[in-house]
Amino acid sequence: MPRVNAPDRMQIGEVASAAGLSLRTVRYYEEMGLLEPVERTRGGFRLYTAEQIERLRLITELKPLGFTVREIREVLDAHDVLGDAKARAPARERAAATLRRYAKEAAGRVEDLRAQASRAEQAVNRLRRRARRARTVR
Numbered sequence: 001m002p003r004v005n006a007p008d009r010m011q012i013g014e015v016a017s018a019a020g021l022s023l024r025t026v027r028y029y030e031e032m033g034l035l036e037p038v039e040r041t042r043g044g045f046r047l048y049t050a051e052q053i054e055r056l057r058l059i060t061e062l063k064p065l066g067f068t069v070r071e072i073r074e075v076l077d078a079h080d081v082l083g084d085a086k087a088r089a090p091a092r093e094r095a096a097a098t099l100r101r102y103a104k105e106a107a108g109r110v111e112d113l114r115a116q117a118s119r120a121e122q123a124v125n126r127l128r129r130r131a132r133r134a135r136t137v138r
Helices: 012-019 023-031 050-065 069-083 089-137
Strands: 046-048
Touching: 012 023, 012 046, 012 050, 023 050, 050 069, 050 089, 069 089
Parallel strands: none
Antiparallel strands: none
């Protein structure tokens, strides 16, 4: 990896802030192979681009859906293939199929979360009704 100082590059703190994450989380995603700095400064500081911020946003959108690090890596790899103008048609087709599969899985997980949220809202309403009745009994 070249060691340069480039004006369109951001250090880890800027990237973490832009993505709404902690430095620790960004470093964790690096350790897990989900994110890689594009360059390093002469002093060894990691540098990222806006593309890495978008990558982090995708990761943070997939995490609450319960996808594992391995699954997220597979999504990111497919995403990378589709973003690579040099990728051949068979690789692009496999990548698109992978993203379709994960999109379908994500949609199912979102529906499950909506059902859970609905049940949780019912519980909240039940507790509020009970609390109101308790105040009127005094």
